[in-house]
Amino acid sequence: MSIDETHAKPSTVARTAPAENALAAAAHRRNQLEDVTWRTRLRAFNRRFFRGQPLNVLGVVIVLGFLVLVAIGQPLAEARGSLYAPNTPNIQDKLLGPSSKHWFGTDDLGRDIFSRVISGAKYSLGVAVVILAIAVTLGTVLGAIAGYFGGMVDELLMRLTDMFLAFPALILAIAISATLGPNLRNAVIALSTVFWPWYARLVRGQVLAIKSRDFIEAARSVGVPGGRLLYRHIMPSAISVIVIQMTLDVGYAILATSSLSFIGLGAQPPTPEWGAMISSARAYFREAWWYITFPGLALTITVLGFNLLGDGLRDYFDPRSASK
Amino acid sequence: MILRIIVRRLFFLVFVLFGLSVITFGLSHIIPADPARLMAGPRASKETVDLLREKYGFNDPLLTQYVRYVGDVVRLDFGDSTSSRRSVNEDLRQYLPATIELALAAFMLSVVVGIPLGVLSAVNPNSIWDLIGRLVSITGLAMPSFWLALMLQFAFFAKLGWLPDGQRLPIGVDAPRQITSLYSIDALLAGNLSLFWTVIKHLLMPSVVLAYGSLAVVTRMVRSGMLEVLSQDYVRTARAKGLRQRTVVIRHALKNALLPTITVLGLQVGLLLSGAVLVEIVFSWPGIGRYAVQGVQQFDYNAIMGTTLVIAFVYVIMNLVVDVLYVVVDPRISYA
Numbered sequence: 001m002s003i004d005e006t007h008a009k010p011s012t013v014a015r016t017a018p019a020e021n022a023l024a025a026a027a028h029r030r031n032q033l034e035d036v037t038w039r040t041r042l043r044a045f046n047r048r049f050f051r052g053q054p055l056n057v058l059g060v061v062i063v064l065g066f067l068v069l070v071a072i073g074q075p076l077a078e079a080r081g082s083l084y085a086p087n088t089p090n091i092q093d094k095l096l097g098p099s100s101k102h103w104f105g106t107d108d109l110g111r112d113i114f115s116r117v118i119s120g121a122k123y124s125l126g127v128a129v130v131i132l133a134i135a136v137t138l139g140t141v142l143g144a145i146a147g148y149f150g151g152m153v154d155e156l157l158m159r160l161t162d163m164f165l166a167f168p169a170l171i172l173a174i175a176i177s178a179t180l181g182p183n184l185r186n187a188v189i190a191l192s193t194v195f196w197p198w199y200a201r202l203v204r205g206q207v208l209a210i211k212s213r214d215f216i217e218a219a220r221s222v223g224v225p226g227g228r229l230l231y232r233h234i235m236p237s238a239i240s241v242i243v244i245q246m247t248l249d250v251g252y253a254i255l256a257t258s259s260l261s262f263i264g265l266g267a268q269p270p271t272p273e274w275g276a277m278i279s280s281a282r283a284y285f286r287e288a289w290w291y292i293t294f295p296g297l298a299l300t301i302t303v304l305g306f307n308l309l310g311d312g313l314r315d316y317f318d319p320r321s322a323s324k
Numbered sequence: 325m326i327l328r329i330i331v332r333r334l335f336f337l338v339f340v341l342f343g344l345s346v347i348t349f350g351l352s353h354i355i356p357a358d359p360a361r362l363m364a365g366p367r368a369s370k371e372t373v374d375l376l377r378e379k380y381g382f383n384d385p386l387l388t389q390y391v392r393y394v395g396d397v398v399r400l401d402f403g404d405s406t407s408s409r410r411s412v413n414e415d416l417r418q419y420l421p422a423t424i425e426l427a428l429a430a431f432m433l434s435v436v437v438g439i440p441l442g443v444l445s446a447v448n449p450n451s452i453w454d455l456i457g458r459l460v461s462i463t464g465l466a467m468p469s470f471w472l473a474l475m476l477q478f479a480f481f482a483k484l485g486w487l488p489d490g491q492r493l494p495i496g497v498d499a500p501r502q503i504t505s506l507y508s509i510d511a512l513l514a515g516n517l518s519l520f521w522t523v524i525k526h527l528l529m530p531s532v533v534l535a536y537g538s539l540a541v542v543t544r545m546v547r548s549g550m551l552e553v554l555s556q557d558y559v560r561t562a563r564a565k566g567l568r569q570r571t572v573v574i575r576h577a578l579k580n581a582l583l584p585t586i587t588v589l590g591l592q593v594g595l596l597l598s599g600a601v602l603v604e605i606v607f608s609w610p611g612i613g614r615y616a617v618q619g620v621q622q623f624d625y626n627a628i629m630g631t632t633l634v635i636a637f638v639y640v641i642m643n644l645v646v647d648v649l650y651v652v653v654d655p656r657i658s659y660a
Contacts (some may be wrong), residue, residue, distance in 0.1 A: 024364065030593060079420070108344055114379050163340055163343035164343075165345070167344070168598035170602075171601070171631075172632070174601065174616065175348070178628055179352065179625070251466065255466075255468055259602055262602065263605065263620065273469070276475065278471055282606070285478050292474045292478065296471035300467045300468065301466075304466035309521065
């Protein structure tokens with residue numbers, strides 16, 4: 001922008017047209033170049049991430065399928081007619097086995113399990129996204145402050161982090177959400193409390209490592225103020241690590257939420273959250289295997305997908321860990 | 325050297341325990357809008373609530389309450405359970421051995437199965453062992469333990485009838501004379517083999533389910549450690565001088581590959597204790613996990629906080645043990 005202006009100013013009226021043409025051509029070339037690098041990058045990513053890596057492919061396929069369910073699962077279930085509405089009881093059809101009519105069978109209230117499973121996807125993702133958003137924001141801010149300023153601030157914040165990490169996560173989450181009261185919102189609060197310290201530690205490490213690099217020193221020496229330095233120069237380099245960790249954690253967040261729901265602390269019936277469904281299926285495990293099986297399969301496959309994707313991304317961005 | 329580390333870690337331990345007490349105190353005394361009302365239950369009269377409030381000192385300033393709380397906890401007094409009408413301490417003493425037995429069995433399983441599986445899978449890439457190893461390490465972290473528990477219960481109890489569906493012993497069978505309170509060991513000590521077999525049958529499914537997650541972690545660590553070590557020069561040297569494959573793998577490679585695994589193993593003990601919560605519910609296992617969840621369902625805060633503190637305490641101690649062990653095993657590392 002600024003370059004364009006300095007070039008345009010001295011030009012007289014007569015020369016305007018060719019100069020503009022030249023500028024437009026330059027802009028066009030630049031766009032093309034960006035386009036090419038973008039495309040080559042994507043191609044390189046495709047080559048290294050997918051080719052010969054069936055697990056990465058599987059991970060992406062599962063995650064995409066899950067996202068489709070999140071978007072259209074519930075409307076799809078409702079569109080199948082009142083017989084298949086995820087939350088409407090249909091007592092005369094209770095505990096029917098899988099059939100062409102009810103693919104996954106029906107539950108103790110005669111609701112179609114397939115409809116409930118596909119409607120449940122959005123709860124799992126929604127909860128995981130909120131948990132991670134809170135945890136990542138809190139962890140990143142505290143970790144960046146600790147790593148950038150160092151000294152007493154660092155010591156204080158890191159000991160606080162260690163204290164939270166000293167608790168086994170599930171137990172702390174149970175204690176918190178039991179105290180706050182059993183519902184999905186409180187489960188989210190509890191799990192965010194458990195997840196943030198990991199990000200604080202991660203981001204602090206990243207900031208420490210990047211802080212000592214030459215380009216930061218250069219930026220500092222031309223007078224970039226501290227906050228801007230942290231925000232514009234250090235954090236962008238730390239982003240990939242955070243994103244990888246987040247992908248891995250989506251799976252764990254989904255798993256943890258459903259565990260809380262299973263205990264009776266997270267989502268409450270009749271919400272078709274997978275953990276809550278398994279919890280109400282428990283009483284019928286002898287006569288209705290399909291009731292437990294399908295919500296659990298959905299849960300396992302989803303978590304598996306995010307784990308595979310996260311592992312793949314980590315290996316892609318950090319080849320040193322590839323042997324794992 | 326090691327002493328210095330221990331002292332350092334003990335200082336940190338004090339700090340962590342202080343933090344633990346602040347958190348559990350906050351959870352049980354500050355967050356509930358009215359702890360006395362919760363204790364008394366929804367149907368209690370206002371007088372009862374006031375009485376409880378007076379009895380437990382909820383009218384005192386927070387700092388006074390906190391000091392009293394810490395004083396109680398230090399004397400291992402977690403207050404009374406509102407559901408069992410006994411002291412939480414007594415309850416914990418009754419339920420803890422069951423959880424310890426379960427966690428120990430799961431720990432043994434994940435070591436005894438996980439290490440060989442990791443080694444086999446690294447030494448024979450693309451073999452059936454490698455496939456199993458990878459399958460376990462991928463699914464182990466993705467599968468919810470409570471779901472696996474229910475599925476196994478369906479298969480081995482409801483369909484096949486091979487294993488009992490839960491509890492430590494069938495109803496009507498007396499526990500062996502208490503020596504360690506771990507039924508399996510007590511039964512052996514009493515020389516009662518049929519009782520021992522019954523105990524093992526009850527223990528099998530819960531411990532397998534509980535072990536599965538940490539089995540995945542252990543297998544994964546051992547496998548990647550072995551892969552790294554096996555490609556190093558000294559392993560090639562050992563092979564070149566004509567040592568048998570078994571000697572190379574066990575004496576030269578495994579010894580070094582196990583180092584990172586030790587850290588993970590120590591952490592697993594703490595995780596097994598907390599993971600036991602979910603498994604105990606499904607198998608009606610009378611341990612502290614089930615006790616805590618029943619506490620949750622009956623708003624029994626002293627029970628929840630007591631259990632939380634005990635598990636967190638074990639977890640912190642295990643971390644300490646791991647740190648020290650790590651320095652002992654690997655002389656290259658120093659924290660001082």
